[in-house]
Amino acid sequence: MVKPWLLLPSKFAHDISPFFLNLYSKISKPKNYEWDSVNWRGLQFSNPLGIAGGVDKNAENINAWQSFGAGFIEVGTITPTPQGPNPGSIIKRYNKQKTLWNKMGFPNKGMENAYKNLKQSNNKNHTPIFGNIGKNRQTPLDKAHEDYIKVMDKINNLVDVFVVNISSPNTANLRNLFDQSYLTQFLKPIIDHNNLKLGKKNPTLLKLSPDLTKEQLALILDTSLDLDIDGWIISNTTTDRSLAPQAPTAGGVSGQPLAQASRNLLKLCSEHLSGKKGDRLLISCGGVLTPSDVYDRLNLGADLVQVYSALVFEGPFFFKKTANSKT
Ligand SMILES: Cc1cc2nc3c(=O)[nH]c(=O)nc-3n(C[C@H](O)[C@H](O)[C@H](O)COP(=O)(O)O)c2cc1C
Numbered sequence: 001m002v003k004p005w006l007l008l009p010s011k012f013a014h015d016i017s018p019f020f021l022n023l024y025s026k027i028s029k030p031k032n033y034e035w036d037s038v039n040w041r042g043l044q045f046s047n048p049l050g051i052a053g054g055v056d057k058n059a060e061n062i063n064a065w066q067s068f069g070a071g072f073i074e075v076g077t078i079t080p081t082p083q084g085p086n087p088g089s090i091i092k093r094y095n096k097q098k099t100l101w102n103k104m105g106f107p108n109k110g111m112e113n114a115y116k117n118l119k120q121s122n123n124k125n126h127t128p129i130f131g132n133i134g135k136n137r138q139t140p141l142d143k144a145h146e147d148y149i150k151v152m153d154k155i156n157n158l159v160d161v162f163v164v165n166i167s168s169p170n171t172a173n174l175r176n177l178f179d180q181s182y183l184t185q186f187l188k189p190i191i192d193h194n195n196l197k198l199g200k201k202n203p204t205l206l207k208l209s210p211d212l213t214k215e216q217l218a219l220i221l222d223t224s225l226d227l228d229i230d231g232w233i234i235s236n237t238t239t240d241r242s243l244a245p246q247a248p249t250a251g252g253v254s255g256q257p258l259a260q261a262s263r264n265l266l267k268l269c270s271e272h273l274s275g276k277k278g279d280r281l282l283i284s285c286g287g288v289l290t291p292s293d294v295y296d297r298l299n300l301g302a303d304l305v306q307v308y309s310a311l312v313f314e315g316p317f318f319f320k321k322t323a324n325s326k327t
Pocket of ligand 1: 052053054055057076077091100101102104106132165168207235236237253254255256258285286287288306307308309310
């Protein structure tokens with residue numbers, strides 16, 4: 001298949017893609033590719049392959065992703081107020097190595113805009129919608145939970161699952177919220193708010209970093225289990241440049257170089273959670289670039305799988321390609 005977008009500069013291709021996605025949604029109906037369907041706590045996933053955080057930051061392309069047959073759609077990262085990207089170059093693509101690098105820093109139009117877009121999207125085929133939430137750049141870490149709660153309050157009735165994102169390397173010190181000194185103090189008010197004030201309409205997932213040590217991972221899983229989290233997404237981008245020496249030092253790397261780390265982390269999580277996982281959700285994300293990668297992650301214990309880089313290097317028909325390779 002010809003992929004003309006891979007000939008364009010990465011930032012330009014990134015900026016014009018919503019236009020073409022929306023055009024496609026005007027000419028094509030929503031699809032339900034049914035393979036390995038999942039029913040999780042009443043949510044029906046016609047297939048276990050969805051789009052990852054950052055693909056549809058402002059919930060502007062929900063109808064398009066339905067037309068391409070995504071099994072679920074994560075929107076965001078959404079912050080309370082609008083904010084621009086980090087200064088300087090924010091995205092690079094390395095076609096041969098199937099690698100993406102980004103230093104975006106949650107550029108998004110804020111929760112009011114996401115609310116409006118979510119409300120307008122007519123979720124015709126009832127694809128589960130996940131709302132990925134972050135904090136504004138200037139919000140201090142000890143007040144970070146307030147930002148997450150504001151966005152939860154705003155989008156509660158328009159999404160099916162919340163994703164608490166503290167694993168982006170592009171918001172200064174955000175990953176410090178995984179430290180033992182912060183995690184409970186940060187996560188408990190969020191989970192309490194969801195349970196007590198919002199009546200737990202939506203389950204809450206925590207998106208993890210691939211750069212955690214085995215000990216950190218165990219501590220985070222146990223702490224979040226104690227707080228009764230509903231699942232985890234494994235993982236965000238990596239800062240490990242031994243995996244992608246060609247990428248700039250700041251920022252996060254996705255795609256091929258992340259595959260092994262993300263796969264290993266999934267295995268570690270599955271092992272650590274064995275016997276304690278219950279019906280909690282485990283989502284694998286990172287370096288999934290072929291249909292066989294999707295099945296591999298499911299075989300390793302993932303309940304669902306997400307992609308970002310595959311949509312860039314393989315194109316948005318990746319959902320169809322994966323569904324077809326199953327039949
Ligand atoms: C350009 C770009 C922007 C991203 N923005 C976000 C984001 O806003 N929120 C988030 O949770 N993850 C974000 N991610 C991380 C992806 O959701 C995913 O975790 C990561 O890219 C690994 O998956 P992949 O190898 O399939 O790309 C972004 C990734 C890229 C490449």
